[in-house]
Amino acid sequence: MDAFRFAEPLFILLALAAPAAALLRVWKGRAEAVVVPHAARWAPRGLRAPQSRTWALYAAIILLSLAAARPQVLEIRREAVARGYDLMLAIDLSTSMLAEDYERDGAVINRLEAVRPVIQAFITGRPGDRIGVVVFAGRAFTLAPPTTDHRWLERRVGDISIGMVEDGTAIGDAMGLSLANLERARGGEDSTGAFIVLLTDGANTSGALSPAGAAALAAHRSVPVFAVAAGGTGMAPFPVFDEQGRRVGTRPRPFSIDPEALNAIAETTGGRFFMADDQAALQEAFTEIDASQAAEYTVRARLAATSLHAWLAVPAFALLLWSIAPGALPSRRKRAA
Amino acid sequence: MTGPRATLDPGARESLRRMRLQLRRARAAGTGQHQSIFRGRGVEFDEIARHGFGDDIRDVDWNVTARRGELHRKVFRADREARVIVVLADDPALRFGSGVRSRRDALLEAAALLLMAGAVQREQTGLIHIRGDGVEHVPPSRARGRILAAAASLSAAPAGPLDTPARLDTVFPLLMTQPLGSTVFWLADSPSEAPPRALGALRRRHHVTAVRVLDPWDEALPQALDAMAYDPVAGRLVRLQDGPEARAAHERWRERRERLWREWWPEVSDRMNLNVQSGAAAALADFLHLRSRAAKRAA
Numbered sequence: 001m002d003a004f005r006f007a008e009p010l011f012i013l014l015a016l017a018a019p020a021a022a023l024l025r026v027w028k029g030r031a032e033a034v035v036v037p038h039a040a041r042w043a044p045r046g047l048r049a050p051q052s053r054t055w056a057l058y059a060a061i062i063l064l065s066l067a068a069a070r071p072q073v074l075e076i077r078r079e080a081v082a083r084g085y086d087l088m089l090a091i092d093l094s095t096s097m098l099a100e101d102y103e104r105d106g107a108v109i110n111r112l113e114a115v116r117p118v119i120q121a122f123i124t125g126r127p128g129d130r131i132g133v134v135v136f137a138g139r140a141f142t143l144a145p146p147t148t149d150h151r152w153l154e155r156r157v158g159d160i161s162i163g164m165v166e167d168g169t170a171i172g173d174a175m176g177l178s179l180a181n182l183e184r185a186r187g188g189e190d191s192t193g194a195f196i197v198l199l200t201d202g203a204n205t206s207g208a209l210s211p212a213g214a215a216a217l218a219a220h221r222s223v224p225v226f227a228v229a230a231g232g233t234g235m236a237p238f239p240v241f242d243e244q245g246r247r248v249g250t251r252p253r254p255f256s257i258d259p260e261a262l263n264a265i266a267e268t269t270g271g272r273f274f275m276a277d278d279q280a281a282l283q284e285a286f287t288e289i290d291a292s293q294a295a296e297y298t299v300r301a302r303l304a305a306t307s308l309h310a311w312l313a314v315p316a317f318a319l320l321l322w323s324i325a326p327g328a329l330p331s332r333r334k335r336a337a
Numbered sequence: 338m339t340g341p342r343a344t345l346d347p348g349a350r351e352s353l354r355r356m357r358l359q360l361r362r363a364r365a366a367g368t369g370q371h372q373s374i375f376r377g378r379g380v381e382f383d384e385i386a387r388h389g390f391g392d393d394i395r396d397v398d399w400n401v402t403a404r405r406g407e408l409h410r411k412v413f414r415a416d417r418e419a420r421v422i423v424v425l426a427d428d429p430a431l432r433f434g435s436g437v438r439s440r441r442d443a444l445l446e447a448a449a450l451l452l453m454a455g456a457v458q459r460e461q462t463g464l465i466h467i468r469g470d471g472v473e474h475v476p477p478s479r480a481r482g483r484i485l486a487a488a489a490s491l492s493a494a495p496a497g498p499l500d501t502p503a504r505l506d507t508v509f510p511l512l513m514t515q516p517l518g519s520t521v522f523w524l525a526d527s528p529s530e531a532p533p534r535a536l537g538a539l540r541r542r543h544h545v546t547a548v549r550v551l552d553p554w555d556e557a558l559p560q561a562l563d564a565m566a567y568d569p570v571a572g573r574l575v576r577l578q579d580g581p582e583a584r585a586a587h588e589r590w591r592e593r594r595e596r597l598w599r600e601w602w603p604e605v606s607d608r609m610n611l612n613v614q615s616g617a618a619a620a621l622a623d624f625l626h627l628r629s630r631a632a633k634r635a636a
Contacts, residue, residue, distance in 0.1 A: 033564075033567045033574060034433075034567070038590060039566040039575050041568075042558065042587045043576060043577055043586070
């Protein structure tokens with residue numbers, strides 16, 4: 001329901017200046033004026049003092065007073081109920097994500113480059129969800145808490161790069177941080193409809209919380225974890241950099257994923273495990289995740305006040321300028337001869 | 338109908354006396370037959386005569402001229418009596434006079450004098466007084482008392498509202514119902530708009546004489562003028578200041594006013610100027626007398 005109010009109602013009293021000025025003009029502003037028919041045709045342009053300028057001045061005073069009282073329309077937005085997910089994307093940014101074992105349009109790309117557009121498309125395709133992002137390597141930190149501002153979120157995902165976090169793979173910490181973000185976003189409500197997408201290419205090597213412990217916690221909170229293993233096991237081309245950080249070549253390097261651990265996490269929490277060793281499999285994994293059950297979430301009601309003072313102040317200043325513009329004589333009260 | 342009794346002030350009495358004197362003189366200067374002094378040219382056909390130098394070309398009878406091979410003209414006889422209707426457009430534009438009297442005062446005097454003259458001459462005399470949105474109509478009558486009462490009432494009539502112009506459009510239908518060939522005295526301010534279409538029909542039906550009053554300010558603005566003025570025509574308060582620009586504007590207005598005056602009343606003999614500073618009686622009597630004599634000469 002919309003409501004109208006003046007934030008500073010006392011300023012409305014200033015509008016009384018207009019009738020006061022009119023009364024003063026009547027009381028003291030009488031001036032001799034002779035009746036001369038056709039005189040307006042003799043008076044050069046610019047010396048006329050039409051009554052309209054006086055009325056414009058009064059109107060400007062009243063409008064300015066009302067503008068100073070800060071009129072507002074209060075828009076009371078009801079709590080919006082929507083169907084959607086509350087989900088956290090936990091994205092691995094360890095250096096192993098540099099492994100170039102993906103292809104797109106015939107070009108070799110690394111794992112992060114393969115994952116990034118899929119994640120962005122995933123975000124775009126879910127306008128009703130609150131989505132947050134946790135990135136992790138040796139440590140985990142929140143890139144974005146759960147939000148419905150998906151444009152902003154896509155930009156943030158576009159900005160992530162390997163090396164932002166010290167190297168390592170803290171899967172347990174990432175899951176724990178994701179759970180914390182979900183709990184905070186839900187405000188203590190139950191976690192129905194909340195889940196975590198864990199995207200990693202390695203085994204847990206660091207962090208304070210073990211993946212199994214984090215999985216137990218997630219299961220306790222009924223938050224399924226969908227684990228996506230990016231890349232494959234075995235040898236994969238890996239870029240070689242010199243001391244200045246310039247890429248100088250590519251060298252095969254062994255990689256190993258711990259699918260059992262990831263599968264255990266998924267099973268413990270009621271999620272699923274996906275092995276995405278190519279682009280199509282990655283896309284398919286996210287498509288399947290997309291089929292998860294939707295959940296209700298609420299947006300807190302808020303009171304939006306729209307100020308209307310500009311609608312009054314602008315015409316008021318225009319009237320004021322016109323009423324005191326050059327050529328406007330001090331208006332006087334006519335007296336019939 | 339009895340009109341309100343009004344006492345004429347000594348000045349008006351004197352004007353009336355002079356007017357009556359002028360009228361008697363005008364009548365005495367005639368052939369001895371009683372003819373109306375109000376008529377410029379009669380409308381009754383009298384005879385056909387040869388066209389001579391100085392005769393009005395409008396009177397040429399082209400049928401007779403064609404038959405006889407030389408110019409002949411129609412001769413009209415002035416009516417023995419005329420139906421006189423005095424129209425006074427009591428407009429706010431009349432309420433100005435740079436001297437003691439206003440244009441309205443002068444036109445009221447002229448209207449009253451014309452009514453009194455009609456009464457004296459026993460003409461059927463009537464009055465149409467337009468003021469603001471209203472019209473006061475005294476139908477033409479020979480009853481002297483009734484006409485004089487109308488004149489007295491008119492002299493005492495208060496001015497209309499300053500912001501309501503006289504509606505001239507109301508008078509045309511009224512005049513068109515009057516008998517053909519009536520003599521109409523049109524007392525008003527100088528026209529400020531182009532002549533309405535109805536004016537042509539009016540002038541074809543009746544003999545209309547326009548009377549206006551000129552003030553010295555109408556001819557030129559006084560020097561060193563600096564005054565606040567209210568223009569009831571425009572409905573605005575203005576500051577009048579002497580200066581080249583104001584004088585040029587005034588001159589443009591004056592030229593337009595004269596052009597419109599001539600457009601409304603093309604015949605010189607149909608328009609009359611009174612001076613606001615001098616009495617109307619002598620000027621009216623002279624105008625009517627001269628025009629009556631000119632009509633006789635033409636006949």
